[in-house]
Amino acid sequence: xxxxxxxxxxxxxxxxxxxxxxxxxAGLLREAAYRALEMAERTxxxxxxxxxxxxxxxxxxxxxxxxxxxxxxxxxxxxIMRVHTAGSVGGSTACVAASMVQSRVHRCVLTIGWEKQSxxxxxxALSLPQPFATxxxxxxGGYFSPIIRRYMMMxxxxxxxxxMVAHKDRRQALLNPYAHLHQHDLTxxxxxxxxxxxxxxxxxxxxPSSDGACAMVLVDEASGDAHDGPVAWVHGTAMRxxxxxxxxxxxxxxxxxxxxxxxxxxxxxxxxxxxxxxAVEMYVPFSWYEPMWLESLGFASVGEGWRMVESGAxxxxxxxxxxxxxxxxxxxxxxxASGMIRxxxxxxxxxxxxxxxxxxxxxxxxxxxxxxxAQYYAMWIVGSGKP
Amino acid sequence: MAxxxxxxxxxxxxxxxxxxxxxxxxxxxSVCTPIRLSYTYTPGRALSRYLQAMAGKRIxxxxxxxxxxxxxxxxxxxxxAGTTTAGVVELADTGxxxxxxxxRVPIERRPDLKxxxxxxxxxxxxxxxxxxxxxxxxxxxxxxxxxRVRAVWKPDDELETSAANIGGWEPxxxxxxxxDDYERLGRVGGQQP
Numbered sequence: 001x002x003x004x005x006x007x008x009x010x011x012x013x014x015x016x017x018x019x020x021x022x023x024x025x026a027g028l029l030r031e032a033a034y035r036a037l038e039m040a041e042r043t044x045x046x047x048x049x050x051x052x053x054x055x056x057x058x059x060x061x062x063x064x065x066x067x068x069x070x071x072x073x074x075x076x077x078x079x080i081m082r083v084h085t086a087g088s089v090g091g092s093t094a095c096v097a098a099s100m101v102q103s104r105v106h107r108c109v110l111t112i113g114w115e116k117q118s119x120x121x122x123x124x125a126l127s128l129p130q131p132f133a134t135x136x137x138x139x140x141g142g143y144f145s146p147i148i149r150r151y152m153m154m155x156x157x158x159x160x161x162x163x164m165v166a167h168k169d170r171r172q173a174l175l176n177p178y179a180h181l182h183q184h185d186l187t188x189x190x191x192x193x194x195x196x197x198x199x200x201x202x203x204x205x206x207x208p209s210s211d212g213a214c215a216m217v218l219v220d221e222a223s224g225d226a227h228d229g230p231v232a233w234v235h236g237t238a239m240r241x242x243x244x245x246x247x248x249x250x251x252x253x254x255x256x257x258x259x260x261x262x263x264x265x266x267x268x269x270x271x272x273x274x275x276x277x278x279a280v281e282m283y284v285p286f287s288w289y290e291p292m293w294l295e296s297l298g299f300a301s302v303g304e305g306w307r308m309v310e311s312g313a314x315x316x317x318x319x320x321x322x323x324x325x326x327x328x329x330x331x332x333x334x335x336x337a338s339g340m341i342r343x344x345x346x347x348x349x350x351x352x353x354x355x356x357x358x359x360x361x362x363x364x365x366x367x368x369x370x371x372x373x374a375q376y377y378a379m380w381i382v383g384s385g386k387p
Numbered sequence: 388m389a390x391x392x393x394x395x396x397x398x399x400x401x402x403x404x405x406x407x408x409x410x411x412x413x414x415x416x417s418v419c420t421p422i423r424l425s426y427t428y429t430p431g432r433a434l435s436r437y438l439q440a441m442a443g444k445r446i447x448x449x450x451x452x453x454x455x456x457x458x459x460x461x462x463x464x465x466x467x468a469g470t471t472t473a474g475v476v477e478l479a480d481t482g483x484x485x486x487x488x489x490x491r492v493p494i495e496r497r498p499d500l501k502x503x504x505x506x507x508x509x510x511x512x513x514x515x516x517x518x519x520x521x522x523x524x525x526x527x528x529x530x531x532x533x534x535r536v537r538a539v540w541k542p543d544d545e546l547e548t549s550a551a552n553i554g555g556w557e558p559x560x561x562x563x564x565x566x567d568d569y570e571r572l573g574r575v576g577g578q579q580p
Contacts, residue, residue, distance in 0.1 A: 012396075015393055016525065021416045021417060022416075026564075027399075030399060031395070031399060032395075034396030034397075034398045034399055035396050037396075037398075037523075038396055038397065038398075062421075104512050119417065123495060124495065130428075132520065133460065133519065133550055134495070134504040135518060136490075136500070136504075136519050136520065136521050137494070137495070137506060139492075141488075141490075142488055142490055142506055143519075145488035146485070146486035146487050146488045146506075146507065147486065149486045149487065149488065150485075150486045150532070150569075153486075153532055153566070154568070177392045177393055178392065178393075195491065196489070196491050197490070197491055197492050198488045198489070198490050198491070198492070199488060199489035199490075199491065199503075200488075201488075235532060242466075243466030243467070245458070245466065245516045246456065246465075246466040246467045246515075246516065247454070247456035247458075247467075247515025247516055248456075248515070248569060248570050249516075249549075249569060250568075250569040250570070251569060252569070324530055355392070
């Protein structure tokens with residue numbers, strides 16, 4: 001029996017900001033959830049189940065927050081399910097939500113990812129002391145910058161490619177009203193001159209710390225057909241994970257990333273990835289991950305991803321494969337929502353509902369998320385037409 | 388979609404009714420409640436052996452019986468084979484820098500670390516995986532991928548059952564390793580599975 005065709009009919013996002021002191025955690029989630037329900041022309045009573053994701057509970061210090069949030073999310077007396085795959089969780093949560101409809105367990109699912117970093121201390125939560133390892137990493141940048149240095153060494157990429165990505169994403173964020181960072185006057189030179197935090201990663205090449213939530217409403221085929229608003233059809237979903245330490249592990253392009261990409265493109269029947277995808281929302285918390293993922297996802301051959309960046313191929317303005325038209329993680333990073341934002345922005349592109357950062361005529365888009373020590377992956381491909 | 392994307396959703400746009408008992412009170416936006424979690428860490432057999440050997444300035448890894456790969460610090464399992472490790476391997480306290488980062492921001496738990504400092508993936512001779520360590524006794528900007536290093540142990544009277552017994556890694560002055568690809572590590576100590 002084939003899987004049920006699944007449609008996204010609602011997307012809701014909060015304004016992302018360093019601190020949303022005007023709302024509680026529950027209030028933050030309701031803002032995104034109600035926007036998604038409004039776009040979907042649905043109410044809580046239409047929702048069969050809620051699938052929720054966030055990064056580790058240590059962040060806000062609220063254990064199993066999905067229990068306390070069930071009432072705020074209209075889930076009293078309904079199934080609510082928590083997904084947890086570190087930084088990729090927003091993407092994994094959307095994949096699980098889609099599976100609930102694809103398997104015909106539910107006909108209408110609300111899925112939501114969130115983080116309230118202003119009420120947490122991510123660096124503390126991510127560096128708990130362990131007696132078998134010395135504590136030398138100042139946050140995620142300390143972990144990822146050696147991997148970026150290896151990429152630079154292996155490909156001979158020019159030193160300022162990362163700055164080009166950061167400047168592009170911050171420019172594109174100006175077209176997205178929900179983006180956290182709106183740096184209107186940011187010049188390329190300012191990006192280059194910003195201080196090195198984790199050499200070779202500059203301050204302007206890192207993501208901000210954000211509060212925010214993102215929600216989607218997913219429905220079955222009949223409901224998608226009957227919906228008179230914009231619809232994005234799910235053409236494929238894939239998740240993979242691997243150990244972050246084994247001999248021969250390619251840390252620049254981990255096997256789990258390549259296998260996850262192969263799976264999702266095969267499901268969507270896509271052969272020429274660069275030609276057949278119109279927009280990409282990929283998880284780029286540090287600028288150099290754009291060329292690295294371009295290669296790992298098969299949009300560029302090994303060692304050539306940086307050339308796509310340099311040529312402008314990934315820019316909304318004039319590129320053939322626009323990447324992170326929303327501004328990406330580099331412009332908004334509520335961690336547990338960041339993956340879902342990628343998936344939701346991909347859906348908005350094929351709905352033709354992305355507003356100022358719309359890619360003209362986008363028919364198929366990729367949403368991508370990764371997490372942990374680049375070891376958890378979630379991806380989906382959505383299209384304007386049915387799969 | 389709404390004309391103004393930042394306008395509150397209709398369902399949340401109404402006025403909030405405040406009970407008379409708290410009318411006029413200053414709205415609370417947040418409260419700060421520090422939390423603490425104390426716990427006893429039980430390292431398990433593989434890490435216990437590793438930590439006890441550390442107290443004697445020895446480094447123990449463990450070998451996978453299927454792939455031949457050598458893991459340090461050992462966790463008692465081989466991630467690729469999905470099996471428990473087959474035996475203990477004593478490793479030299481020398482290796483090389485696989486890659487590194489120069490950190491210019493302070494780290495909360497290490498007030499002793501003054502930026503800029505160099506943290507690196509250290510791959511010990513005979514090991515199949517690297518781990519993070521500090522590179523010391525060299526200016527950070529002179530550190531190279533492939534640079535040979537050796538452990539700098541704490542004084543004997545400060546040794547504990549802890550990886551912190553190695554205060555850092557310093558250059559040996561030997562010629563650099565040639566670093567070509569990641570797959571080379573899969574071949575160390577055994578065949579690529």
